[in-house]
Amino acid sequence: MIEIAASTAVVYQRIVIDIAMYFGLFVIVSMALNFQYGNAGVPNMGCAVSASIGGYTVSALITRIIYWVGTNANIGMKPYATDYDWNYNNQFNTYLMNDYIAEHAMFGMSMFILSIALGFVMGWFMGYIISLPAIRLRATYLIITLITMADAAQILGRNVVWISGGTLGMWVPNVLSWYPGDRTIITAVATMLIGIICYFILRTMLNSPYGRLMRGVRENDLTVQSVGKDVVAIRRNVLMFASGITAVVGVLIAYYYSYVIQSNFIRATWTYWPWLMLMIGGAGNNAGTFIGCALIIAMRRVIIVYKWALESFVWYPIVIFEQQLLATLLLVVMVFRPDGLIPEKLLRIPGIDYRRLVHEETEVDWRVDRIDPSKRGGILSRIRGGGKKEEAE
Amino acid sequence: MDWDPILFWVMIILWVITPAFIFYEEIMERRALRKEREEVVAQD
Numbered sequence: 482m483i484e485i486a487a488s489t490a491v492v493y494q495r496i497v498i499d500i501a502m503y504f505g506l507f508v509i510v511s512m513a514l515n516f517q518y519g520n521a522g523v524p525n526m527g528c529a530v531s532a533s534i535g536g537y538t539v540s541a542l543i544t545r546i547i548y549w550v551g552t553n554a555n556i557g558m559k560p561y562a563t564d565y566d567w568n569y570n571n572q573f574n575t576y577l578m579n580d581y582i583a584e585h586a587m588f589g590m591s592m593f594i595l596s597i598a599l600g601f602v603m604g605w606f607m608g609y610i611i612s613l614p615a616i617r618l619r620a621t622y623l624i625i626t627l628i629t630m631a632d633a634a635q636i637l638g639r640n641v642v643w644i645s646g647g648t649l650g651m652w653v654p655n656v657l658s659w660y661p662g663d664r665t666i667i668t669a670v671a672t673m674l675i676g677i678i679c680y681f682i683l684r685t686m687l688n689s690p691y692g693r694l695m696r697g698v699r700e701n702d703l704t705v706q707s708v709g710k711d712v713v714a715i716r717r718n719v720l721m722f723a724s725g726i727t728a729v730v731g732v733l734i735a736y737y738y739s740y741v742i743q744s745n746f747i748r749a750t751w752t753y754w755p756w757l758m759l760m761i762g763g764a765g766n767n768a769g770t771f772i773g774c775a776l777i778i779a780m781r782r783v784i785i786v787y788k789w790a791l792e793s794f795v796w797y798p799i800v801i802f803e804q805q806l807l808a809t810l811l812l813v814v815m816v817f818r819p820d821g822l823i824p825e826k827l828l829r830i831p832g833i834d835y836r837r838l839v840h841e842e843t844e845v846d847w848r849v850d851r852i853d854p855s856k857r858g859g860i861l862s863r864i865r866g867g868g869k870k871e872e873a874e
Numbered sequence: 875m876d877w878d879p880i881l882f883w884v885m886i887i888l889w890v891i892t893p894a895f896i897f898y899e900e901i902m903e904r905r906a907l908r909k910e911r912e913e914v915v916a917q918d
Binding site for chain 2: 494498504660661662666667669670674676680766767768771772775823826827
């Protein structure tokens with residue numbers, strides 16, 4: 482009896498860790514999406530590209546670096562240079578490296594930090610690449626181009642073996658194997674901490690003058706362009722930065738699964754679900770993003786865990802219940818609450834007295850315009866001879 | 875030392891505190907905006 486109770490507690494603990502992990506991951510993706518669409522008006526339908534780049538960074542770059550260190554440490558690594566060896570010796574090499582990292586905690590930690598940094602840089606660079614053909618386009622064409630790029634990233638991952646093991650996928654070394662307990666808990670804690678850091682970075686950016694510029698671009702890009710701002714550059718910068726943040730999520734999911742395969746980064750999971758979270762919560766504010774994310778993650782996890790119990794309530798195959806939920810929720814939100822559960826508010830930056838800005842008594846002496854320019858003084862009047870006249874008088 | 879329970883509860887605390895902080899901030903901002911709007915209306 483005690484054993485059953487203990488195992489039930491372990492199962493519930495696993496569900497809680499899983500929900501926390503996915504909550505952390507999707508909050509980061511949704512915040513990045515909110516940064517792009519909610520504040521700059523860039524409808525990025527290619528979040529899956531950035532997430533997959535993060536995963537591919539771990540599988541193609543970080544794993545190679547770790548294997549290279551293992552080869553130089555002479556721990557009996559098998560060859561991994563060819564595609565065949567890369568795939569079929571991958572399990573053995575990863576197993577050896579996990580043992581090596583368990584004894585060298587500093588190496589594991591440095592690889593973890595390096596992978597986060599490298600994932601961000603690669604995502605940032607990929608944001609630049611995807612922005613090249615797309616960013617000058619209007620919303621509809623931009624969306625189509627980015628969706629196509631998400632598919633292209635998956636096709637590349639499926640066919641180029643050295644990126645992520647092709648169709649078989651590949652195991653990645655557990656850089657947190659120095660931790661003696663359950664690695665998923667420490668990965669979930671790290672994810673939530675990174676989520677908090679991302680939140681503060683994005684919040685600071687949105688409260689800065691650049692954040693106000695982004696909102697200006699969203700509201701009327703022609704006006705912003707007319708005052709000398711480069712709208713294309715602003716959109717590109719936003720896309721690059723948010724792409725970098727989304728790529729960090731790809732890195733974290735790779736370590737959570739300890740496995741990378743292209744089918745982990747499908748569009749439904751990494752583009753449409755975050756969009757639904759944003760639409761439900763309300764674009765343009767972080768509280769809405771959080772509430773949308775919490776609702777969808779909780780619903781999805783409950784459906785996945787209790788699918789067998791829900792089967793008797795639906796007449797169609799239960800496997801498509803999640804997709805049905807996505808479509809129904811999106812329709813309901815778009816019809817009844819197009820602004821989301823928490824609508825966007827005016828931008829308020831602490832420390833700025835808006836009343837003074839708006840209601841300051843400003844006295845302008847419009848008569849200045851009626852004075853003859855030659856009599857005003859200054860350089861122009863001197864050129865026209867006004868100053869000399871006054872001096873002579 | 876078994877770190878799992880400690881980290882588990884750290885995770886739960888982060889899970890609760892972060893959204894609570896964000897909602898608190900959102901509510902305070904909305905309240906401040908409403909107050910400013912009311913004062914502006916009263917001045918006009």
